[in-house]
Amino acid sequence: MRMIENASEVLITPLEKFRKEQIGAAKDAKKKYDKETEKYCGVLEKHLNLSSKKKESQLQEADSQVDLVRQHFYEVSLEYVFKVQEVQERKMFEFVEPLLAFLQGLFTFYHHGYELAKDFSDFKTELTISIQNTRNRFEGTRSEVEALMKKMKENPHEHKNISPYTMEGYLYVQEKRHFGTSWVKHYCTYQRESKRITMVPFDQKSGGKGGEDEAVTLKSCTRRKTDTIEKRFCFDVEAVDRPGVITMQALSEEDRRLWMEAMDGREPVYNSNKDSQSEGTAQLDSIGFSIIKKCIHAVETRGINEQGLYRIVGVNSRVQKLLSILMDPKTATETDTEICAEWEIKTITSALKTYLRMLPGPLMMYQFQRSFIKAAKLENQESRVSEIHSLVHRLPEKNRQMLHLLMNHLAKVADNHKQNLMTVANLGVVFGPTLLRPQEETVAAIMDIKFQNIVIEILIENHEKIFNTVPEAPASNSQLLLSRKKSTESKPPSCSERPLTLFHTAQPNEKQENRNSIINSSLESVVSSNANSFLNSNSAPQPSLNSSDLELEVIKPNRPNSLPQNPSPTSPLSPSWPMFSAPSSPMPTSSTSSDSSPIRSVAQFAWLLVAFAASVGFPRFPPLHLPFPWHPARTLPSTV
Incomplete structure (x- = not known):
């Protein structure tokens, strides 16, 4: 390993030195040779151009000068050839020797690596087996993880992380400075049982905690009015052990809703007049x-x-x-x-x-x-x-x-x-x-x-x-409203809008004429099934209807002014018996036997059922012939 680290000293430095000293010297010799060659050729051409008519002394002097330049050219040529020969010879050992030294170190490294590989062969085999087993386990659990991921995407609320805190997450807390305010990111947790809020400053750049923890006890939580702050998703928290209001900003509207639900938060009080x-x-x-x-x-x-x-x-x-x-x-x-x-x-x-x-x-x-x-x-x-x-x-x-x-x-x-x-x-x-x-x-x-x-x-x-119009007065606490007064300006009430009123008449022909009415066909079975219970309850001084939640006031008829003062006994609008309903006090003992008969009690119960059915909008059915008289002018109540 050290040989590889010293490769520059072993290989690069000798080669660089050979290049600078030997090859550089050869280049300088070549430059000198080229310069002398040019000088020699110039002198030679000048000498050959001399005229033969010149004096002998001049010609001899020119010959001696040419010989001198030729001699110097020969010397420079020999030096250049010598230098080239020297570089060629040095190249064979000064260039190859560093390469051999590097290869020797490399071979030594490989040999050492081979020895290490041989020593760690068992460990390598064991590691290979472990890697293969890990790969097999990954392939086996990957499908299960994908299925779980799909379930969590479809129903995120069913796969929440089990945490000891009621709510936790990041919130920005408003902190007051000397010049304005700043919003600091905190990781906050809240426990509903103890009402403890823990705030840990978090610095995203440093990648973690950026200050001391702070824990307060919740007193109240209120959503911040949008028009009172520039930030969105804000809410105010009041603490028992800390003065003032802590303003926090959630990450989204849904996040703020979850925090407020966890803290039992309330909406702000708006007063548009203020x-x-x-x-x-x-x-x-x-x-x-x-x-x-x-x-x-x-x-x-x-x-x-x-x-x-x-x-x-x-x-x-x-x-x-x-x-x-x-x-x-x-x-x-x-x-x-x-x-x-x-x-x-x-x-x-x-x-x-x-x-x-x-x-x-x-x-x-x-x-x-x-x-x-x-x-x-x-x-x-x-x-x-x-x-x-x-x-x-x-x-x-x-x-x-x-x-x-x-x-x-x-x-x-x-x-x-x-x-x-x-x-x-x-x-x-x-x-x-x-x-x-x-x-x-x-x-x-x-x-x-x-x-x-x-x-x-x-x-x-x-x-x-x-x-x-004047509203109708309520008849009882169960919202059974019976009309006491009719407006003279309003239209005649329909059958479903007129209040229920029953009359007892002693005229047999009237009984036969007033048998037909629009009553629920199932009423007959209801009346028969409840007759026995009403027979037993009718013997008591207090009527059975008084014990139930459904109470009716005694209704006095409001007769039209157009009716005669002394109607005939056979007139359907002039009953010989007063109207009756479930009274609020016991029936007088001096009443006629028809008042206390079982049929009367059953009739009262039946009419109450009809009234209730009409008020809640039950469908109408064919008429049912009843064994007791009724007045056709008044039928079912409009409200219950």
């Missing part, structure tokens, strides 16, 4: 109604057919300018309902929505929001409308008037949806988050947005009924 430059100036007063009426008048007269109405927003600066003009007490008058034509329709619609957002509270009020959402989640459409109808009339008078004004306008907009493309559903999407603005922007509030839209859709579609 963020608004016009805090406290938007009110439901005469100016507020004037602004909304002006905007509605401008939209209905100039742009109700404009596509994307209320969906396309105007330029914010122009919207604010228009609002400042409309909200100026000096220029805002109730008599002036015109907005200058220079303002675009999208600017006017944006001003209307912005004014509604600037109110101290949403138009449908914070305290009723959960009730509106629950009403929108009811499965039955009639129940939704009825519940929202009741809630609207619980709003303050000004809120209800403003909502009435707005819904009438939106109904007109929806009537022109073929031109403006704004259907009831689209208007619900636009106005739902505005009229039912949540007090806090939580995840639950975001999930309720679709139900907010449903509430607005119901208000638009049923605005005449909701705002022009």
